[in-house]
Amino acid sequence: MIAALLPAGALAVEAFADVPDETPYPGEEDLVARAVTGRRQEFVTARRCAREALAHLGYAPVPIRSGARREPVWPDGVVGSITHCAGYRAAAVAPAGALAGLGIDAEPHEPLPDGVAGVVTVAGEPERLAALRAADPATHWDRLLFSAKESVYKAWYPLTGRWLGFEEADLTFDPAGRFTARILVDGTRADGGPPLDVLDGRWLVAGGLLLTAVAVPRRS
Incomplete structure (x- = not known):
């Protein structure tokens, strides 16, 4: 489902259930050594989705470690993002030559x-x-806002190396399935690219889920 929100050059793998008793991939065991069962299962499944997505880009399976803020650390030449909630796990990746960032x-x-x-x-x-809400009461717009800001942060952090709070992005939604985030703090990037002053995203309601995605073009 989430693949429908991604631009050309990006791809996603998703799962709707965990494999009972699936163990962490070698090199990732310590990341969930103390996690409760549910957290451990969602981590293992989401990381498996990530490796399957990387395989489509021609990458051999590798441990996907976590960075300073628990963000996934991707192989060189890849940008990506992982998400999981009740009944759903997904990973999206793209060559760094196609996109600068992805959330x-x-x-x-x-x-x-x-x-x-x-x-x-x-x-x-x-x-x-x-x-x-008045125009479309069937959509839980408050939860959609939360999700969109999560996607904004996931695209923002790898490019800036800085935290972005919920109060530091101002979002506007298009009911047709798009949104724009105006960043309220300095958007200077660590890689020297143009500042992240505005980020554009897409959203979708499907299968009892709210899905959001932000892609930062290579030129931005």
């Missing part, structure tokens, strides 16, 4: 827990969400 996220198509919306929104967003 994906999946969330259950349900309202956000009480109190969370006030933490993840900035001025202007609640009013825009209310207008969207």
Whole structure:
């Protein structure tokens, strides 16, 4: 499903269930050594999806370690992102020559827990969400906002090396399946590329899930 949100040059592998008793890939065991069963299973399945996606790009299987903020560390020449939620795991990758950055996220198509919306929104967003909700009450727009900001962060962090809080991005949604994130802090990139002042993404509701993706073009 999430492949429908990706541009040319990127590909995704997804799974809707875990393989019982599947063990971590060699070199990843310590990353989930103390994790509870559910967390361990989602990690193992999502990392397997990532290796399958890398195989489509011609990469041999390798451990996918975690960086300073638990982000996946991809082989040289690859950008990518991993997501997992109840009943869904996915990974998306692209050659670094095709995209500068990539972020994906999946969330259950349900309202956000009480109190969370006030933490993840900035001025202007609640009013825009209310207008969207009035026009399309079947979509849980608050949860979609949360997911979109997760995708924005996943694309942002590898390019900047800096945290991006929910309050540091201002999102506008197109009901047709696109969104724009205006970054409210310095968007200077560590690789010397043009600043990340605005990030564009796509979204989809399918199979009881909210799916979002942000791709940073190579020229940006």
